[in-house]
Amino acid sequence: MTAAEAATPPPPRVRAADLLAAGTLGLRTRRLRAVLSGLGVAIGIAAVVAVAGVTTSSQAALLAQIDRLGTNLLTVSSGTGLSGAERELPAESVRMIRRVDGVRSVSPTAQLTAVNVYRNQMVPSGQTGGLAVRAADVSLPATLDGRVSQGRFLDAATAAYPVTVLGHEAATTLGISRVDPGTRVWLGGHWFTVAGILDPFPYAPEIDSSALIGFPVAGSMFGYDGNASRLYVRAGQERVIEVSELLRATADPENPDSVDVSRPSDALTARVAVAQSSAALFLGLGAVALLVGGIGIGNIMVISVLERRGEIGLRRALGATRGHVAGQFLAESLILGALGGAGGVLIGCAVTAALARGRGWAIQIPAGALWGGVLVAVIVGGIAGLYPAVRAARLPPAEALRTG
Structure with a gap:
């Protein structure tokens, strides 16, 4: 190790708590925008969870009916x-x-x-x-x-x-x-x-x-x-x-x-198959809504980068690395996706419960739809925020301070 290398201080590290605080800064200061951008993801996840829950509940009711009445x-x-x-x-x-x-x-x-x-x-x-x-x-x-x-x-x-x-x-x-x-x-x-x-x-x-x-x-x-x-x-x-x-x-x-x-009983069995085919169609529509929500998050994050160039330049001037800046915006996108996913799961469960109770079904929601909905939303948020995070990290400090 040379004397110059020994004199160079190691890059600062960002704790998870600090990254979380920085990642939620934009969400806390622009709450309405955060809600609207996460709403697209929430609608997509809600559609997926509701379709899975309603389909499972109706199928269980039909199968129970077949078992009770016999074939x-x-x-x-x-x-x-x-x-x-x-x-x-x-x-x-x-x-x-x-x-x-x-x-x-x-x-x-x-x-x-x-x-x-x-x-x-x-x-x-x-x-x-x-x-x-x-x-x-x-x-x-x-x-x-x-x-x-x-x-x-x-x-x-x-x-x-x-x-x-x-x-x-x-x-x-x-x-x-x-x-x-x-x-x-x-x-x-x-x-x-x-x-x-x-x-x-x-x-x-x-x-x-x-x-x-x-x-x-x-x-x-x-x-x-x-x-x-x-x-x-x-x-x-x-x-x-x-x-x-x-x-x-x-x-x-x-x-x-x-x-x-x-x-x-064959007619009731056929209704189970019809419910499954209909579920595939609605799951496709939910996926489209989820895609639109992801694009919305990406668009909001790009706008956020442009609006916060002064903040980015100041952080870089104070010693923040490109990885720190990218991590901040990527964390913000992940949190936005997670919040949208959680909200979508709650909405989907509420829709399933309302329909099931109205028709006298037992409420059955697959566990995979619950944790899978949040996981998919986080992944969508991460993918949507990847480009804005890289773009924020590549901003030169001097240019960011001058145009911020």
Whole structure:
């Protein structure tokens, strides 16, 4: 080591606390600008967290619903006619399906096409509200694993009298929220007493929008001929595929191709896949918002460098190195990104909680979305602030003091 090298003092070091104080100086003195520049990052992170949280919560709710209702429910129908009404199945279809090995229960229903339900007799006949009237077997709730929210379902006694049970949507459309002894609806030109209101049936939306009456009263008052138009079949869990392959030929041996057999749980499973594909689209939009936020941070930092040239020149004249100046502005950009990321995570969690509670879901937000959101925001802030930091470090002290 030469004498000149020994006489040269080592470059000063900046403590982390000092760097933090210097990095927040611009944010503290220009608070509105800091909030607006961090808002873009916050929106992007909030979109990502909210999409991840809402998607996870909805998927968990759907999967829980599938687990509760089971995947062993099958529906048998013969399609619809030109008028949109369900076609009737052969009269022997119910009896024959009940004899299929692996079938636990069968519940027939029949849509009464010429019968409508109204709140009272003053409602114009054309204003049906999209509601249907169905004859239903007393075993329907047990087969569908459904529940009655108010009142009770049809039984062997009430099925023979003008008594109806309303699906959840039908009750809402008719403006009936509770069941009292005097609650009635105008059904097929007769007053029917409302015995109960059903909970929603996710596996049978057609039941939700129907007024259900017994088979005996359907025959005595509306001339029902005894042929069902839709059957609900509960099979053994381990024999669902085997039973589904036999139902067409069993329901209508002469025209098996005209019979439709479906598994309602497949529709809920498909909704999970749709939710995943929709989530990918919204995540892309969130990434675009995050990119715009990063560009905003970079723009604000460049402006900050130009406005603070005098400060940069003074620090350089007092002994600060280029690395110190670059570190100050890079730290400011990182802090801005971290604050935007934290704010975005909070906003995303709040949006997820609001939507989940509104729809009755359990709130589930992936842990990776929480810490990952902040991490991505910090990275975006660091990348956005890299060029302004280098530009600030390259300013000559004399020029910076002269133009500051």
